[in-house]
Amino acid sequence: MEDLEHILAQHPFFAGFSAQHSRLVAGCARNHRYDADEYLFREGEPANEFFLLRHGQVALEILPPGRRPMVFATLGMGEIVGASWLVPPYRWMFDARAMSLTRAIGIDAACLREKCEADHHLGYEMMKRFLPILVQRLHATRLQILDVYAKH
Amino acid sequence: MPSIETGPVAQRGSMVPALYRVAGTRRELADTATLELVPLAGARPEFAPGQFNMLYAFGVGEIAVSISGAAGEESFLHTVRDVGAVSGALARIEAGATLGLRGPFGTGWPIAAARGADVLFVAGGLGLAPLRGAIQQVLAERDRYGRIVILFGSRNPKDMLYRRELAQWRRRLDVAIEVTVDHADRDWHGNVGVVPALIRRVPFDAHDAFAFVCGPEVMMRFTVNALREAAVPSERIYLSMERNMKCAVGWCGHCQFGPAFICKDGPVMRFDRIAELLAVREI
């Protein structure tokens, strides 16, 4: 537990987190290791965890019927994977595949949601960190949709 | 012997093309080719990376194409994508053919001003072509610069320009290079996502860095946002702007972007000078 707390504190997402809050979150955390081409999660599965990547690279994919999987984003060291755990129905909307050996800390979603309900300060600190990431991803996704490099 | 008469033709000055031979062509992508052009008479004029020439396809027309470098002192390199009648004719031209060339025109990348600082080259799609000459020039005098970072985004791995050069640059130990695509399938083991997202991933000293950005205008606007978020000063960010051109010498009026003539005041323009213009619809 102490080890995890230490590791969490190092992660950029938790910069400025109070010691008390760090401990609360660490209580929901566990280590993961994925080999190349292993899945962190699959579309439709319950979104039980979100991940902080410590090492490696993860591809977010969708498999359209009759076609090969399409990768629409890759995330790497220091980045967060997963937002669907935040909102009902708490189900993953896509696949997440490790592209190479990947180490991540998984934070149990139900556990964390419960703790945030109990301690709204913790909840607010989590939201403050999550929202900028989501907004950045939204902007990036919009740029991707525009398909700016295509011939018009 | 091919010739240009002097006298009346000379009086037409900058509107008369010089004749160039296509010394070689290289197919880059399905719709894009790089042409090596050598003058039929006289020396190839000096140029600064970032400038452009007007390339004339006999009987078809003329378009502005950035100079993407040189093969030695004798030639111009131009990478052309087939998006219309003239560019199509140029992209399909064969080695040995003759075409017309006027130039070079416009402003180049401020490579000398960036000495001593970190330099970020941020390219999207075909935008790597106008930057290629600048990258080569900076790498040729590597010790005069700080960190060199090359960020490049394409639509997908199949449409990635200059793969050979990219690999060469990557093999150097003193250049940071990150490449991304908008989407890919499993065969691509690199980044998927937009170029601005790469800026956060590479270390550089924002307070002592220059950024040279080239790509579709939307991509450049998003990139500038990310650079500004990373605290790169506005007066050290340079964009390569584009508009259609008929004369390239400031008479025809077509390339105006607000008060600026892209043929004379650009194409390379300092961001702080055009920031307000970029925000105006249909300017």
Added chain:
Amino acid sequence: MQISPADQASRLITCEGLQALLDELLERGYRVLGPTLRDGAIVYDRIARIADLPAGWTDQQDAGRYRLARRGDQALFGFAVGPQSWKQYLRPPVETLWTMRLGEDGPTISSDALESPKMAFLGVRACEIHAMRIQDRVLREGPHADAAYAMRRQDAFVIAVNCAQAGGTCFCVSMRTGPKATSDFDLALTELIDGHAHRFLVEIGSEAGAEIMLRVPHGPATDEHCAAAAAVIERTASQMGRSLETDGIKELLQGNPDHPRWNDVAQRCLTCGNCTLVCPTCFCTTVEDHSDLLGASAERVRKWDSCFTMDFSYLHGGGVRSSARSRYRQWMTHKLASWFDQFGTSGCVGCGRCITWCPVGIDITQEAAAIRATPDAGKEERHGGS
């Protein structure tokens, strides 16, 4: 071009003297161009006799309106400006730049010798002189000067006429471009009609002008003649049909790209481009490349163009300014504001042609005044968003 003190004194000539001046120019091989009556308007054309001039005619101009009317006298220059300007001669609407031929030895490029019949312009107004100087800055200066334009310009003999009557859409006083011609002419005439006495005060503006006057019968101009001429010009200055407040206009227009007035004018503007055709300073051109059916020869032709055309500004498969709003804004902002950044002066000389010849009567002075009245109207409309 120093004029001797003796030459600086004004002269007086009669209509016969004016004819003698024309004869002298024609004999020296000049193509003389001046105002004539045709198609219900006063248009520039070749002239040889003063009878070719629209004696006794005047024009009535207003927004979207131009009519000719008879005068009570036989004044030769008793009108303002018509739909054309001298740019049609200095920079013709269509010009072949060069021809390329594919021969056995490869391609060759050739060009016609630059046309050089010298031209004499009779009846150039002060605003038109300013317009020519403005076009000089665009076309004659810098590393890529238009040699053909420069040659025609240099060889042109300019006989200015000081306006005795302001047009209904004139505002040269606001733009400080008239009504008096103060420089850049060879000769300047002020028409003086007093009962049956019909004479012209002649000011000499160059050595060439002084030299040609030696061959034209003339008398000295008295102080009364000079005072009469000054009075004519003063009266004209007081009759301006329009006015334009020029203080801070560059910042006003460049700072208001989102002013609601642009939407307003867009409802009316047809983007027909008349304004750009009649404007004496508009210089935009396009280039067309033609080849013959066999592909053995090709030519490049330059033609007048207008920023009101749909694809004037073009990128990535589409026009950048597809709305009428953006194209009108471009034209007016360029003319009154951006021109300062580009060439150091306003692009407008207050001749009023764009107002007269706009089919729907859009008035540039009115549009500017409307924006000036609410200078911050466009700036509140900034919304946040993600």
